[in-house]
Amino acid sequence: MEHADMVSEYPKLAQAFAEELDRFPHSLAVRHPRIAHKLDALWGTAECIGALDELMLSGRPDRHGFSFGVVCELFSLKELHDHQYPRNISSIDPFVTVLSDVARSEAERRRLAAKQNGAGSAEDRRQAVAEPLARAPPAAQPAALIQKKASWPKVSSLADLQRIMTLRGQGERAPQRDKRQLMEILQQYVVLADKDIEAAIKIQALKGRKREPIGKVLLMMGVVTDELVTRALCLQYGVLMTSLQRFSVGHDVKRLIPLDEARKAGVAPLAAIDGVLFLAVANPFNFEQREYFGFLTKLKVELVMAPEREIVEHLENYGQLQSVQQGDQEFRSLAKKALAESAALSAGGDELEPDEGNGISQDDASVVGLVNKIIADAVDVAASDIHLECFAQDPQVHIRFRRDGRMEGYSQYAASYHRAVVSRIKIMANLNIAERRMPQDGKISFHRPGQERLDLRVATIPTVRGIENITIRLLQAGAPVPVDKLKMGERDLQVFKRLIEKPYGLILVCGPTGSGKTTTLHSVLRELNTPDRKIWTAEDPIEIVQKNVNQVQMNAKIGWTFAHALRAFLRADPDIIMIGEMRDLETAKIALEASMTGHLVLSTLHTNSASETAARLLDLEVDPFNLADALVCVLAQRLARSLCPRCAQKRVMTTIEADELAAEYYFSAVNRQPSLAEKERIVRGWQTRLPQGETLNVWQPKGCRHCGGEGYRGRVALFELMEATPEIRELIAHQSAAAEYQRIAVSQGMRTLKQDGIEKALLGLTDMTQVRGVCN
DSSP, X not given: OOHXXXXXXXXXXXXXXXXXXXXXXXXXXXXXXHHHHHHHHHTTSHHXXXXXXXXXXXXXXXXXXXXXXXXXXXXXXXXXXXXXXXXXXXXXXXXXXXXXXHHHHHHHHHHHHXXXXXXXXXXXXXXXXXXXXXXXXXXXXXXXXXXBSSXXXXXXXXXXXXXXXXXXXXXXXXXXXXXXXXXXXXXXXXXXXXXXXXXXXHHHHTTGGGOXXXXXXXXXXXXXXXXXXXXXXXXXXXXXXXOTTTOOOOHHHHTTSOHHHHHHHTOEEEEEETTEEEEEESOGGXXXXXXXXXXXXXXXXXXXXXXXXXXXXXXXXXXXXXXXXXXXXXXXXXXXXHHHHHHHHHHTSOOOOGGGXXXXXTTSHXXXXXXXXXXXXXXXXXXXXXXXXXXXXXXXXXXXXXXXXXXXXXXXXXXXXXXXXXXXXXXXXXXXXXXXXXXXXXXXXXXXXXSOOEEEEEEEEEOGGGOEEEEEEEEOOOOOXXXXXXXXXXXXXXXXXXXXXXXXXXXXXXXXXXXXXXXXXXXXXXXXXXXXXOEEEEESSOOSOXXXXXXXXXXXXXXXXXXXXXXXXXXXXXXXXXXXXXXXXXXXXXXXXXXXXXXXXXXXXXXXXXXXHHHHHHHTTOOHHHXXXXXXXXXXXXXXXXXXXXXXXXXXXXXXXXXXXXXXXXHHHHSSOOOHHHHHHHHHHHHHHSOTTOOOEEEEOOOOGGGTTSSEEEEEEEEEEEEOOHHHHXXXXXXXXXXXXXXXXXXXXXXXXXXXXXXXXXXXXXXXXXXXXXXX
16 A cells, blocks of 8 residues: 555554554555544544454454454554553553564564565555455455364254253263363364464463463454354353254243343243253353343253354244244144043043043143143234134034234144133133033133233134134234334325324224224324323223223123213213224214214224215214214225235336336226326326335245245235315215215325325335235
8 A cells, every 4th residue: 555545545544654654554454444444533532542442352243353463553553542642551451561562573573574575665565465365365254263173062952951961860960071271172173273373372471470361362363253262161161052043942942031031131042951941142151140030930040052143043033933834733743642641531431421522621731731822822923813613523623813814724633622622711711611502702811921911802602513613812912003103104194193183073993803993093092192181992802001091891791882981981071082993873973972072082983995984974874064073084994914024025117017006096096097197197106205216116925934934924004094174074064975085085185095005015015916905
């Protein structure tokens, strides 16, 4: 690097080395230009001192390794900086004296070599530095770190751990300690260059009696990584090592530690054997939360070393099944084992009647385990419903989950178990197990070790020959989603946030069952839940619990209905009232009266679109003039399956595809085909709303292990927001047809459900197959 280049690239460093250009850190500048630029920018500041100390002494896990020459240059930089900008040398810096001497000797050796070989030109000096670097491997992957001589000993299965526990029970030490020196252990498993070993020994010897451990010196030099030194120490101290990529961890073990706690501490449980929890951590010698996890799990904790990258990858899907089918085999084996045990127990007893369940009781441990397994797996795959279906003349009971709005087969168990399983679920839901002729509804509070309580809504319905089928809705209590996170369009979000701040009126959210209406209403309540407001809700069931909100559970068996609750609320001085659903004329009339007397009323309605909602209420024979005065807005919504963000594929949209999509976009709102100019205007509008530089793309699912090979994961909401403008109010008062509401609303800026879906498909949130499936 010539002097002019040094001045332009590194002005501060060039000025610092102006008198001794030979000492300029050429190797650092060529190998690690980002670090050299950072030091040049910080030169002369306290931050530069910290940066130099970190580079030389911290052993950072993200440092890929410095050559010995670069290390010497770093210490030369530190020595020069301390000389030019004196400071008090820290007494805890163990390398400052030793390595300064090494750096000086190395710099002197280079100066003498330069004199013996002749001064040469600046270009010759540059080539002398650049040519070896061109032949060397990239700095991100030094050869000494990648090449291996042998595989590190690891436990790779539950059987390995059980074998170790057996040996310990016999009084043996397992695993055995490796009594060799750390350098000898490293040389067995990693290829170390002779020059690096000699340099490390030289540095260590210069400290005399206060020498640093050889592992720390090698780590400081960048010859080895933290992981390799930790592995060598594990062999010396008899600490187990594992590979999470090969180790199959049971779901019952994963559930011992909550996901948030595992990610926060960077740990992954491997197995629990004889009261001992084997816990995988990146560095067993620097882990301070061992007692905490022992207290959390009520088990004795033994630390096992695993690479940090494997722990992070393992925790991405911690405690979850990747697909519904993944738990099928495990459940079937559990069911067969339980059936065999029950058959063995009943073999020696008296002959039983067929109606008594073939000797299988709802209190049998096998039945309890099966029911808990079904519920736990449904939670793991984020299912919303569990269906237990038994058909006449079918020897198997079919279990299906509804996930992301789609039914998926999970597993089966013998029909001889069904009555005991139904009775077990009834007991959990406090239902009458003797009543098999009438449908029943109940609720279960399901507790999982180390995780939040889960509420389940149970519905039993008798079918042919007295067989009862069961549907279980999973109500995962959690914090409401902020309105800004609902993924509304920019226009809809601005209008909706403005309208929900109105002091009184009626706001309706409409859509079919399972379209996310309750989630949206609770997001609104979260936004409006301030100390100066009194909020009452009437819900059936209560799915999301919020602080400072008075939530009331409906109970039709005792006559506690939405209409009765609404009358009671009006006597309790409310500011905001939420009604779970407008099911009848009585509830609708009371809600309208409340919204016209100074209260903001939120509710849901089962209609197909926002424009049809007013017509639906008029069909209930509510007063059109009261509805016109009270209505604030109607929000229609659907849920479409989201593309998996890890594997979704895209390709550039062709002109023909863009033209057809624009026609579909226009037709969904106006109900006629657009002109060429209108289609071009629509396409231009899409391009302006896309991220800068992004083209119009067609997104398609692919499938990977994170989404169970389906290409979809989760759901995204599609919205249609109709504001009650003066024109809309006039249509309501005149009881106009639903088509008129849509025509006026679209002309005022409303986007239909399909239009919102098309724009989200262009952003890669979903695809057109899902949009058409929920909007047509």
